[in-house]
Amino acid sequence: MNRRTLLRRTAAAGVALPLAGCLRTGDGEAGLTVADSGYEESDGGNVAIAVTVSNPSGREASGTLYVTVEVDDESYAREQDVTLAANETTVVRVAFDVEYGSGSSINWDTDLVED
Numbered sequence: 001m002n003r004r005t006l007l008r009r010t011a012a013a014g015v016a017l018p019l020a021g022c023l024r025t026g027d028g029e030a031g032l033t034v035a036d037s038g039y040e041e042s043d044g045g046n047v048a049i050a051v052t053v054s055n056p057s058g059r060e061a062s063g064t065l066y067v068t069v070e071v072d073d074e075s076y077a078r079e080q081d082v083t084l085a086a087n088e089t090t091v092v093r094v095a096f097d098v099e100y101g102s103g104s105s106i107n108w109d110t111d112l113v114e115d
Contacts (some may be wrong), residue, residue, distance in 0.1 A: 032084065032113045039069075040106060041091075041100040047071065049108050050097040055084035063114035067094045071103035082112070087105035 035052040042048035047069060055061045062083040069076045076096045084090060 016112055024100070031055060031057050031059075032063045032082065032112050034065075034110050034112050035089065037046070037108065037110050039106055041077045042093070044095065046095050047100050047106065048093050049097045049110070051094065051110050052095040053082055053084065053092055053112065054089040054091060055086065058086050060085050061114055063112055065092055066111040066113070068109045069096050071098050072103075072105060074098075074103075094098045 029094060033054050033056065035054045037049060037051045040048050040050055043096060049067050049069060051067065053065065060083065062081070065080045065082050067078050067080070076098060078091055078094045078096065080094055082090075
């Protein structure tokens with residue numbers, strides 16, 4: 001190989017390689033997030049946690065939503081699979097086997113783990 005050909009190929013690689021990370025398809029974008037949450041009464045009269053889940057990325061994203069509720073000193077946990085299209089937001093309601101208004105205090109926590 002002559003020297004000029006080697007220099008051209010090396011220069012082309014030197015330009016192309018740094019750009020390779022900028023040309024990806026969005027797989028590294030942030031996916032599912034919890035935008036808001038609150039508690040409410042379910043249709044059956046039990047405690048439900050309404051969780052607003054958002055997918056601000058340009059791709060479909062799936063994950064598992066973990067919701068823990070503490071009513072007085074009793075703790076309850078549920079999980080829910082979530083799949084959202086690109087740029088979609090939805091409210092996921094997770095009901096518990098606890099009568100709404102039965103406790104003097106209620107606390108909840110949410111965690112969302114993307115697949």
